[in-house]
Amino acid sequence: MDVLYKIFIEPFALMGSAPDLLVQTVWEGLVAGVLYALIALGFVLIFKASGVFNFAQGIMVVFAALTLVGLHEKGVPAWLAVILALVVMFGLALTIERVVLRPLVNQPDIILFMATFGITYFLIGFGESVFGGNPKVMIADELYLPRGVTDVEMLGGRVSFQHLDVAAAIIASVMIAALAVFFQYTRIGRALRAVADSHKAALSVGISLNQIWVIVWFTAGVVALVTGIMWGARSDVSFALEVIALKALPVLILGGFTSIPGAIVGGLIIGVGEKIGEFYWGGLLGGGIETWLAYFIALAFLLFRPQGLFGEKIIERI
Amino acid sequence: MRAPDTPVIVKGEALLAVENVSLRFGGVKALTDVSFDIRKGEVRAIIGPNGAGKTSMLNCINGFYHPSEGRITFKGETRRRMRPFEAARGGIGRTFQNVALFKGMTTLDNIMAGRFLKMRSGFFWQLLRYGPAMREEVEHRRFVEDIIDFLQIQHIRKTPVGKLPYGLQKRVELGRALAMEPELLLLDEPMAGMNLEEKEDMSRFILDVNQQYGTTIALIEHDMGVVMDLSDRVVVLEYGRKIADGTPEEVKRDQRVIDAYLGVAH
Numbered sequence: 001m002d003v004l005y006k007i008f009i010e011p012f013a014l015m016g017s018a019p020d021l022l023v024q025t026v027w028e029g030l031v032a033g034v035l036y037a038l039i040a041l042g043f044v045l046i047f048k049a050s051g052v053f054n055f056a057q058g059i060m061v062v063f064a065a066l067t068l069v070g071l072h073e074k075g076v077p078a079w080l081a082v083i084l085a086l087v088v089m090f091g092l093a094l095t096i097e098r099v100v101l102r103p104l105v106n107q108p109d110i111i112l113f114m115a116t117f118g119i120t121y122f123l124i125g126f127g128e129s130v131f132g133g134n135p136k137v138m139i140a141d142e143l144y145l146p147r148g149v150t151d152v153e154m155l156g157g158r159v160s161f162q163h164l165d166v167a168a169a170i171i172a173s174v175m176i177a178a179l180a181v182f183f184q185y186t187r188i189g190r191a192l193r194a195v196a197d198s199h200k201a202a203l204s205v206g207i208s209l210n211q212i213w214v215i216v217w218f219t220a221g222v223v224a225l226v227t228g229i230m231w232g233a234r235s236d237v238s239f240a241l242e243v244i245a246l247k248a249l250p251v252l253i254l255g256g257f258t259s260i261p262g263a264i265v266g267g268l269i270i271g272v273g274e275k276i277g278e279f280y281w282g283g284l285l286g287g288g289i290e291t292w293l294a295y296f297i298a299l300a301f302l303l304f305r306p307q308g309l310f311g312e313k314i315i316e317r318i
Numbered sequence: 319m320r321a322p323d324t325p326v327i328v329k330g331e332a333l334l335a336v337e338n339v340s341l342r343f344g345g346v347k348a349l350t351d352v353s354f355d356i357r358k359g360e361v362r363a364i365i366g367p368n369g370a371g372k373t374s375m376l377n378c379i380n381g382f383y384h385p386s387e388g389r390i391t392f393k394g395e396t397r398r399r400m401r402p403f404e405a406a407r408g409g410i411g412r413t414f415q416n417v418a419l420f421k422g423m424t425t426l427d428n429i430m431a432g433r434f435l436k437m438r439s440g441f442f443w444q445l446l447r448y449g450p451a452m453r454e455e456v457e458h459r460r461f462v463e464d465i466i467d468f469l470q471i472q473h474i475r476k477t478p479v480g481k482l483p484y485g486l487q488k489r490v491e492l493g494r495a496l497a498m499e500p501e502l503l504l505l506d507e508p509m510a511g512m513n514l515e516e517k518e519d520m521s522r523f524i525l526d527v528n529q530q531y532g533t534t535i536a537l538i539e540h541d542m543g544v545v546m547d548l549s550d551r552v553v554v555l556e557y558g559r560k561i562a563d564g565t566p567e568e569v570k571r572d573q574r575v576i577d578a579y580l581g582v583a584h
Contacts, residue, residue: 185455187433187434187437190427190430190431190434191431191434193420193422193423193427194420194423194431194434196420196422197419197420197421197422197423198418198419198420198421200382200402200414200418201414201418201419201420201494202420202431203382203402203403203406204380204402204406204411204412204414204418204495205406205411205431205432205434205435205494205495205497205498206403206406206407206434206435206498207403207406207431207434208401208403209403258422
């Protein structure tokens with residue numbers, strides 16, 4: 001009886017009696033969710049265009065952020081460091097297309113997936129040897145990211161909003177909106193979707209696969225850089241970030257691997273879900289459920305809607 | 319009996335010339351020393367028993383395969399290794415034997431994808447959906463709607479093509495190829511798996527495309543009735559070699575063609 005009370009009654013009573021805490025928890029969940037969504041977006045982009053689940057997306061986030069901070073440490077001004085980091089991501093996209101994707105064209109998906117493992121470990125080693133393995137501090141001030149807190153009195157309590165979190169939410173939203181429009185309505189976006197569906201048909205209408213892959217990996221690189229800046233400003237820049245990037249997996253299962261809106265909604269659900277779960281129910285299990293709750297939600301979801309909330313349901317006729 | 323290389327009725331100049339093309343995959347010879355041409359404005363059929371190398375021939379023409387030997391000249395330009403998207407840029411459109419569509423996309427989007435090479439406005443403007451880009455999108459959309467009307471597929475405009483029956487998928491695929499405004503249209507068994515009515519519709523579309531837009535067409539087909547009705551000239555392959563080339567009437571009477579299709583008494 002006591003357990004049932006703690007599971008089904010107490011948390012909701014607490015939500016009712018202290019709504020400010022609930023708002024605070026949801027807000028923190030939303031911010032984390034937006035950042036998960038950003039990472040998931042990187043995966044979706046590449047998955048849509050090349051049908052590859054890019055295991056290296058997480059490490060690309062770290063690598064982009066490391067490049068930015070590393071360059072700044074070497075005395076490069078912040079604005080130039082951002083541009084150079086973008087150039088590096090473009091170079092990375094070109095290299096991956098030329099060295100990894102092109103020789104593996106027409107290979108089964110699993111081969112390409114394994115190749116992205118290779119990219120992951122290459123980037124870890126390369127990043128460590130160039131920039132060292134120590135955690136670095138994101139150059140948040142130099143990039144004019146706001147800091148400080150605004151406390152808002154509401155619902156009989158106080159809810160605090162980190163300025164950085166607000167900025168992160170805004171930047172991520174703008175970026176996601178731009179990408180969604182890009183995919184849906186532009187010529188290149190249509191070509192990306194075409195390549196995702198059928199390589200040979202895409203080739204036959206004059207789409208160059210190589211060009212599309214470079215574009216898509218570069219776009220994923222840009223998303224990775226933005227994600228790296230935002231995550232890095234909240235914690236610090238180290239290879240540990242890669243583990244957070246794996247949170248994108250449940251987000252993708254929830255949202256569907258091919259859907260940009262899915263990545264957003266999935267990210268928000270996971271972000272809010274794990275913060276609320278941790279805050280209200282975590283104590284029952286000794287805390288720390290935040291780390292695995294996301295995977296649990298995703299697993300439950302797989303049972304009922306394997307294509308995700310918004311995934312394109314491809315009907316195969318036999 | 320007519321020798322395979324005797325010239326036949328001339329309809330325009332040669333748009334595409336295949337000269338002594340051979341194609342090998344390791345030890346397997348898919349094509350051996352095949353030569354023929356496709357003239358501007360004609361409907362050229364490529365026929366032959368299963369495994370004769372017909373699809374391999376089309377794949378060579380649009381750059382999916384690169385001939386091991388020989389040359390392919392398109393619009394007076396000979397290229398050693400033409401890549402598929404370069405072929406498309408040059409004006410070669412095609413359909414596939416086992417329908418290759420963008421299954422998750424709607425009919426409209428599929429055909430719009432065929433306009434890829436024709437759309438040029440800057441990426442930034444497209445993103446904003448404003449100004450010249452918007453005008454361009456509207457223009458291309460109109461073109462695509464004309465194709466949809468022509469192929470009588472208005473009712474499935476917004477349907478994801480993966481859900482469509484096979485016959486309609488074939489039609490959408492033709493639409494996508496037409497959206498490229500190709501000079502040379504390669505059709506790989508456009509009527510495979512269709513019922514009589516669908517075959518008649520498709521035949522009519524092919525003839526209309528050829529006559530109204532003057533598109534040169536090369537098609538692979540198994541239905542001899544269709545081939546005889548549609549094509550101006552026929553090239554016959556067997557085991558990767560050319561065994562006959564001429565008008566349908568001539569080919570039909572050719573002893574080697576008859577042997578290839580009916581078998582020879584040993």
